[in-house]
Amino acid sequence: MDALQPYRVAIEPAWIDYNGHLRDAYYAVAFSLAVDDVMDQLGLDADYRARTRGTLYTLEMHLHFLHEIKQADALALRSYVLDCDRKRILLAGVFERGATGAPAAVAEAMLLHVIQNDEPASAPFSAATEELLQHLQRAAAASWPADLPRSRTLAIRRS
């Protein structure tokens, strides 16, 4: 696997707000569902979770909203492993809108591998998962669209 498969999002009517477009927080819901799909692609799926009690916890999430999304828009999330170590994945999701796939938003999540025993504790990935993540990270480094915004401190920047 050289790249994560994009995740097609079905936009639910309840996700549209009084402004007539996708409510900000439902970008996060779409990204969260895409992360579930990435977990399946990485083998961290329901079977894995049941067998090992291992799962991913989200430590931080950042969303950059670039364009409105309407109910009728086709929407896919393309995920990139921006960084990883033995326990963590920095995953980005680019929201590709319509036939052109123009970016409508960029999301980032810092994900931590956790074993959910009585006291949940962080734990290393398996060697095979770590190797796969490193491979995906190298591929992402070559394919990440360089003009997309990244997470940052939120501040009103005065000129």
Next chain:
Amino acid sequence: MDALQPYRVAIEPAWIDYNGHLRDAYYAVAFSLAVDDVMDQLGLDADYRARTRGTLYTLEMHLHFLHEIKQADALALRSYVLDCDRKRILLAGVFERGATGAPAAVAEAMLLHVIQNDEPASAPFSAATEELLQHLQRAAAASWPADLPRSRTLAIRRS
């Protein structure tokens, strides 16, 4: 008004994920609903939106997850105007959990005042709204809990 009123969140069963706690993205949904409530408190309510076509667009959102939240937890969001100018509000929401109100998450949103004509365009707040925001910002500067994390670049920081 010296401070924004906290917003009590009713946690819906559908917001709980396979890990048994509030799914990351539903922190964003709760914060988004709290922002609606803040808009009402600022007079940017449904009447205002219908009369002026003015509303707030979210440009960026950042979430710091500090503690799990379970279905049975009491949850309130306390909002702070961290910064503002003629068109923008940097709003933070602190997720206060249980009887002690211990922080379970911190959210930040950069909000832009937009008039939704055929071509939506940013526009200044009314003088009264701008004055209220400045007042709330001064109050927030005095009451913001200094030990809470703020938005930042997501990165795996290696020691």
